[in-house]
Structures are given as C-alpha cells and as structure tokens.
Amino acid sequence: PALVILTSKLCGYGGKRAIIYGAIIELIHTATLLHDDVLDNAKLRRGRPSVNHLWGNEPCVLLGDFFYSKAVEIMGEDGDKExxxxxxxxxxxxxxxxxxxxxxxxxxxxxxxxxxxxxGSKTAALFSASCEIGAVLAKKGKKTRDLMKEFGKNLGYAFQLTDDALDYLSTDMSLGKKIGTDLKEKKVTLPLIYALRMAKKEEREVITSIFKKSRISAEDFSKVKGIVESRGGFAYTYRIAAKFIDEAKRQLMKFPHSPYKINLTRLAETICERKS
Structure with a gap:
C-alpha cells in the first residue's frame, strides 16, 4: 500500500483512488501470505501463530480466497480496465x-x-504492479510507467534476496517466523546456490546427503549454514540485493525533488538493512 500511495504522489496524483488501490494490493498480498502459510505448513507469521496453525488449512485457504475475491470486487466497482x-x-x-x-x-x-x-514472479511482480499503479493513477505515459515498474521490480528482487538471507541469519524473534524454514522445506535459494557453486566436493556431498533426509534437523541446519557462510553465500546475496537497490535509486533520480522521492529512496535503502 505504501508503494501505491507514494508512487502516485511522486507522479503528481493526489486523489483518493490511491488509497483504494493500496487496500486492493494489501488484500491480495494478505491472500498470498495465507496461501503461502498453508503450502509451507507454517506455524508463525510475523511472530504470532499463523491462521492455518490456529484454525486449520481449510479456513485459511478460504480466507485467502475471500480476500482476493474482495479485491476483485473493489476493482470491479472502480471500473478501470487498465x-x-x-x-x-x-x-x-x-x-x-x-x-x-x-x-x-x-x-x-x-x-x-x-x-x-x-x-521475479512470486515477489517482484506485485512490487512492480504496485508502483505502476501509481503512475497510471497520475495518467502518466509509457516512459514514466516503465520507470515505476522497474523501480518496483528492483525493490521486489532486493526484498526477496534479503528475506532469503535472513532465513538463515536472523532469529525467530526478530524474523517473526522460524528461521531455517526454507532449508527445512528444501527450498534452494541464492545463498545456497552460490555456496554450492563455490564449495569443495566434500562440502557439496554434505549438503546433498542432508537434502536426501526426510527431515532436516537443527544440527543439519547449522552444518549447511556454516558452509554457506564460509563460501560467501550470504555476502554474495547481500551484494546482489544492494545492486538492485542502487538501480531502483537510479530510477528515482529521474524524478524532481519531493518529499515522496525522499521517502521512496529511504524505503529502498531500508530493505537491505532490515532484520525481519
């Protein structure tokens, strides 16, 4: 929602439809989180028991469907086909x-x-759309729309890269969910991809043997984390995230100075600084 509102104001739009579309994006984002928690069998969301953990998968899926349907209903009432x-x-x-x-x-x-x-699909696409909406509300042309789309896409990439590093490096308390979730679900993310590329043969064999297990233990997590850290997987991931942020800030430089530009720049900078 903040991206919709700030980009619309950056592009010169001051009407109430930015709030409406901010709410639409929030409904869709929440729906994806609810469905994601079911897919991941998550027990925590932002430090609290997840909906599926409290009430089961069926109500959680239906609630996600309801939020998405509500977003569609609101868009239908607004009537903007674009x-x-x-x-x-x-x-x-x-x-x-x-x-x-x-x-x-x-x-x-x-x-x-x-x-x-x-x-790019699961995270950056929604960031990109949120920012493009701001330009469309301001009735800007293709050049500005493309700038906003790219700005949002770069933010989305940086956000997910940081999230994937934090899944290894953060704590349950600060991250708001169990750390090591990606590894325990055998999701292969950039820190691990890079580490595997740089690892010695015996280190790759350790990781491969762990991935063959039906259940990955805390000890297994520590072993993989140690290999990823020693092979520079986290440092590499943060370097790539920082490049995306630099690119996002370059896109903002093409807009005149304003409080909205300042806020969007700071928002971009905080993505790689976050601990949760």
Whole structure:
C-alpha cells in the first residue's frame, strides 16, 4: 500500500483512488501470505501463530480466497480496465512463481537464472504492479510507467534476496517466523546456490546427503549454514540485493525533488538493512 500511495504522489496524483488501490494490493498480498502459510505448513507469521496453525488449512485457504475475491470486487466497482489488467497480471505471476518454486523444491541443480525467475514472479511482480499503479493513477505515459515498474521490480528482487538471507541469519524473534524454514522445506535459494557453486566436493556431498533426509534437523541446519557462510553465500546475496537497490535509486533520480522521492529512496535503502 505504501508503494501505491507514494508512487502516485511522486507522479503528481493526489486523489483518493490511491488509497483504494493500496487496500486492493494489501488484500491480495494478505491472500498470498495465507496461501503461502498453508503450502509451507507454517506455524508463525510475523511472530504470532499463523491462521492455518490456529484454525486449520481449510479456513485459511478460504480466507485467502475471500480476500482476493474482495479485491476483485473493489476493482470491479472502480471500473478501470487498465488497472484491473495490471493487478490481475501480477496475481497470475505470483501464482506462477509459487508453482515453479514447488516444482523446483529439493533441486540442488537449480540455477541462478531459474531462482531469479521464481522470485521475479512470486515477489517482484506485485512490487512492480504496485508502483505502476501509481503512475497510471497520475495518467502518466509509457516512459514514466516503465520507470515505476522497474523501480518496483528492483525493490521486489532486493526484498526477496534479503528475506532469503535472513532465513538463515536472523532469529525467530526478530524474523517473526522460524528461521531455517526454507532449508527445512528444501527450498534452494541464492545463498545456497552460490555456496554450492563455490564449495569443495566434500562440502557439496554434505549438503546433498542432508537434502536426501526426510527431515532436516537443527544440527543439519547449522552444518549447511556454516558452509554457506564460509563460501560467501550470504555476502554474495547481500551484494546482489544492494545492486538492485542502487538501480531502483537510479530510477528515482529521474524524478524532481519531493518529499515522496525522499521517502521512496529511504524505503529502498531500508530493505537491505532490515532484520525481519
């Protein structure tokens, strides 16, 4: 929602529809989180018991469906076909990303290109759409729309990269969910992809043997984390995230100075600084 409102103001729009579309994006984002928690069998969300943990998978899925349907209803009432196309397109991309991630679960041969395809769909697409909405509300042309789309996409990539590093490096308390969740679910993310590329043969064998287990223990997590750290997986991930933030800030430089530009710049900078 903040991206919708700030980008719309950056582009010169001051009306109330930014709030409406901010709410639409929040409903869709919440729906994806509810469904994601079911897929991941998550017990925590933002430090509190997840909906599926409290009430089961069926109510959680239906609640996610309700939030998405409500977003569609609000868009229908607003009646802007261009914005409906943007939001629905982003939602399709999110679903595609989640499906691809499931198909690639446990695949230690996952390439960096495939990883970026996954996070480009499941995370960056919604960030990109949120920012493009701001330009459309301000009735800007293709050049400005493309700038906002790229700005949002770069933020989304940086956000997911940071999230994937924090899944190893943070604590349960600060992250708001169990750390090591990705590894325990055998999701292969950039820190591990890079570490496997740089690892010695025996280190790759350790990781491969752990991935063959039906259940990954805390000791297994510590072993993998140690290899990833020693092989520079976390440092590499943060370097790539920082490059995406630099690119996002370059796109903002093409806009005149304003409080909204300052806030969006700071928002971008905090993505790589976050601990949760």
């Amino acid at each position: 914005l409906i196309k943007i939001v629905s397109g982003a939602t399709v991309e999110v679903a595609k990303g989640e499906i691809l991630e499931i198909l690639k679960t446990g695949d230690l041969n996952l390439s960096e290109e495939e990883y970026f395809e996954i996070i």
